[in-house]
Amino acid sequence: MSSAVSLRNIVKHYRRGREAVEVLHGLNLEIAEGEFVSLMGPSGSGKTTILNLVGGLDHVDSGEVVVAGAHLENMSGGALTRWRGSHIGFVFQFYNLMPMLSAAGNVELPLLLTHLSKTERRRRVDAALEIVGLKDRAGHKPGELSGGQQQRVGIARAIVADPAILLCDEPTGDLDRATADEILALLQQLNRQHNKTIVMVTHDPKAADHAGRQLEMDKGTLIERGMVVA
Numbered sequence: 001m002s003s004a005v006s007l008r009n010i011v012k013h014y015r016r017g018r019e020a021v022e023v024l025h026g027l028n029l030e031i032a033e034g035e036f037v038s039l040m041g042p043s044g045s046g047k048t049t050i051l052n053l054v055g056g057l058d059h060v061d062s063g064e065v066v067v068a069g070a071h072l073e074n075m076s077g078g079a080l081t082r083w084r085g086s087h088i089g090f091v092f093q094f095y096n097l098m099p100m101l102s103a104a105g106n107v108e109l110p111l112l113l114t115h116l117s118k119t120e121r122r123r124r125v126d127a128a129l130e131i132v133g134l135k136d137r138a139g140h141k142p143g144e145l146s147g148g149q150q151q152r153v154g155i156a157r158a159i160v161a162d163p164a165i166l167l168c169d170e171p172t173g174d175l176d177r178a179t180a181d182e183i184l185a186l187l188q189q190l191n192r193q194h195n196k197t198i199v200m201v202t203h204d205p206k207a208a209d210h211a212g213r214q215l216e217m218d219k220g221t222l223i224e225r226g227m228v229v230a
Contacts, residue, residue, distance in 0.1 A: 004197040005031035010063035038208035041217030089158030093170035128156040148179035168200040
């Protein structure tokens with residue numbers, strides 16, 4: 001099975017005042033196409049840094065970042081933006097929806113950066129909303145939707161361009177248990193039926209249990225099933 005994500009000997013620092021703090025030190029991670037991986041760990045352990053590197057939102061200090069066959073460490077900002085729009089879908093904890101737009105309008109936003117016709121954009125929006133079970137709410141604005149429905153809109157927006165990889169940052173962190181389980185079941189459906197590779201950061205062990213593989217970050221070190229892997 002091919003790798004969707006390959007992080008090799010990753011070193012990443014951030015500045016804290018005059019001090020350089022090493023967040024990731026020699027990290028290695030391989031995620032196969034079609035995997036659903038959860039990533040847990042305390043705040044500051046490097047979880048979100050990994051998501052940002054995989055999504056091309058941040059750069060390494062050293063090492064290789066190969067995602068969907070592209071070497072991101074060698075790409076310019078403009079090339080990364082174009083690549084990201086075709087290959088990566090983001091799902092956020094607080095939905096990040098535009099309050100003045102309908103559900104359909106929010107889902108369509110990533111497609112406005114493409115050369116697709118209005119008819120094709122509408123077809124894709126309808127398909128994405130149908131997958132998440134909200135086609136009948138297409139005309140509703142975020143304020144008219146529940147938290148779970150807003151997150152479904154966020155997921156529809158993430159998949160509307162048919163990316164290979166979904167990066168989910170605490171996607172159930174703002175939801176009650178029952179609604180969170182519905183969202184996690186939807187992510188499992190996208191993984192199993194639509195072959196989306198999913199990397200999910202979470203603090204919730206019950207959410208992590210929905211993934212096929214569970215990893216944990218501890219002070220920049222990656223742990224899997226109690227064994228240090230990098």
